[in-house]
Amino acid sequence: MKKIYFKRVAFRALGLWLILSTAAVGWAAEQTNFRRVTGPCDLRFPRDHGAHAGYRTEWWYYTGNLRAASGERLGFQFTIFRRQISPPGAEESWARPASAWRTQQIYLGHAAVADITGRRHFQAERLARGAVGLAGVAKEEKVIRIFLTNWSARIESDRHHLQATADDFYYDLDLKAVKPLVLHGEAGYSRKGQTPERASCYYSFTRLAAQGNMTVQGKHYTVEGLSWMDHEFSTAPLEPGLRGWDWFSLQFSDQTELMVFLLRPKEGGVSSVSSGTFVDRSGDSRHLSRDSFKVEILDTWKSSHSGATYPARWRLTVFPLALEVTVVPTLADQEMRARESTAFTYWEGSVTLSGEKAGQPLKGAGYVELTGYAQAFDVPL
Numbered sequence: 001m002k003k004i005y006f007k008r009v010a011f012r013a014l015g016l017w018l019i020l021s022t023a024a025v026g027w028a029a030e031q032t033n034f035r036r037v038t039g040p041c042d043l044r045f046p047r048d049h050g051a052h053a054g055y056r057t058e059w060w061y062y063t064g065n066l067r068a069a070s071g072e073r074l075g076f077q078f079t080i081f082r083r084q085i086s087p088p089g090a091e092e093s094w095a096r097p098a099s100a101w102r103t104q105q106i107y108l109g110h111a112a113v114a115d116i117t118g119r120r121h122f123q124a125e126r127l128a129r130g131a132v133g134l135a136g137v138a139k140e141e142k143v144i145r146i147f148l149t150n151w152s153a154r155i156e157s158d159r160h161h162l163q164a165t166a167d168d169f170y171y172d173l174d175l176k177a178v179k180p181l182v183l184h185g186e187a188g189y190s191r192k193g194q195t196p197e198r199a200s201c202y203y204s205f206t207r208l209a210a211q212g213n214m215t216v217q218g219k220h221y222t223v224e225g226l227s228w229m230d231h232e233f234s235t236a237p238l239e240p241g242l243r244g245w246d247w248f249s250l251q252f253s254d255q256t257e258l259m260v261f262l263l264r265p266k267e268g269g270v271s272s273v274s275s276g277t278f279v280d281r282s283g284d285s286r287h288l289s290r291d292s293f294k295v296e297i298l299d300t301w302k303s304s305h306s307g308a309t310y311p312a313r314w315r316l317t318v319f320p321l322a323l324e325v326t327v328v329p330t331l332a333d334q335e336m337r338a339r340e341s342t343a344f345t346y347w348e349g350s351v352t353l354s355g356e357k358a359g360q361p362l363k364g365a366g367y368v369e370l371t372g373y374a375q376a377f378d379v380p381l
Contacts, residue, residue, distance in 0.1 A: 033087040034235045041188040041201035049144040049155045049231065051082055051137035056235040058082040060146050060153055062162060063249065063367035064210050064227030065350055074214060074223060075114035075330065075350030076171060078162050080146050080153065082107055105130030109148040111164040113171070114350045115216050116330045122216065124166030125339050126151055160208065160229065173212035175227050177205050179283035184259065191273050192263065193239035200234035206257035206279050226251050228367065241265050244372015246295070248316065248327065250353060252364040255281045260288070260316070262295060264372060278321060293318045301332045308374040310347045325355030325362060345374035
């Protein structure tokens with residue numbers, strides 16, 4: 001019992017360190033030696049599947065909708081965040097005496113499983129320093145491995161392998177790209193504000209064929225389906241006056257995909273720098289400006305845990321594509337709640353969709369992320 005208690009105290013202390021260090025450097029991020037995204041990212045692969053030290057925040061993100069051989073429907077999320085707590089060079093002032101435990105890098109992981117058939121949602125998190133083999137990003141010949149304790153994502157060309165173990169679930173998934181990766185914005189330079197440095201470097205694998213094994217509360221499934229991968233890094237926090245974002249990744253039955261993000265000002269409405277990307281059947285992408293699409297909220301859901309009210313059904317229209325779909329969560333409660341180590345709560349969930357494009361019926365599935373509803377979400381995007 002004593003070991004468990006001290007483990008929890010240490011975990012909470014590490015989480016508090018992450019939160020406080022973020023606040024301490026946040027106000028001066030653009031005036032220090034952190035690297036900034038200010039133009040085309042010159043992304044090259046496999047190099048840029050790896051970590052980008054010097055930028056304040058980075059994440060590797062996977063979601064997917066799967067079906068078990070026995071018929072059950074399941075969704076999953078897997079994300080590893082890297083957070084640099086001081087700018088390059090700052091370590092020289094505090095890294096005396098030398099210690100293998102000292103690091104500028106903190107890694108946070110979120111994983112979840114939506115048991116759609118069973119109407120249940122499970123989540124877990126991990127937090128560790130990027131030191132002594134606890135967490136990090138390693139390159140082994142042409143393989144990039146992102147790991148956090150016993151969670152990992154392994155990227156080799158167009159193949160990815162995910163593993164995550166938690167109290168309520170486990171998954172071991174092989175993912176293979178059906179299409180080439182897509183660079184969002186201008187060659188990966190994705191604007192998130194009115195000034196050049198309010199931006200991220202951002203790319204996705206928008207259609208990954210997934211297969212593997214999943215266990216949910218002791219029940220084993222052999223699964224297959226479709227997955228999506230995002231990789232994004234940046235330094236600038238959200239523009240002043242923004243509260244959070246709504247992000248959609250949708251995979252359609254006609255073998256096309258759509259990513260859309262909406263940045264939300266605190267006074268309401270949608271920021272003009274919100275944008276999206278449409279990917280056609282061949283894998284070619286098309287940038288979508290804010291005035292080329294509309295997202296209407298048709299229903300809401302209120303969390304009994306956080307008290308936050310989230311959008312819970314949408315009508316999404318893309319005017320140049322003559323596309324209109326209704327997007328519906330597969331489960332109402334897919335809220336990712338603040339735990340012992342984190343200070344933010346958000347909604348991240350599996351969705352289905354139906355509608356039409358150019359007069360033809362259209363179906364599909366995807367994931368939606370909703371931040372800033374439980375509290376303002378002032379982190380780099």
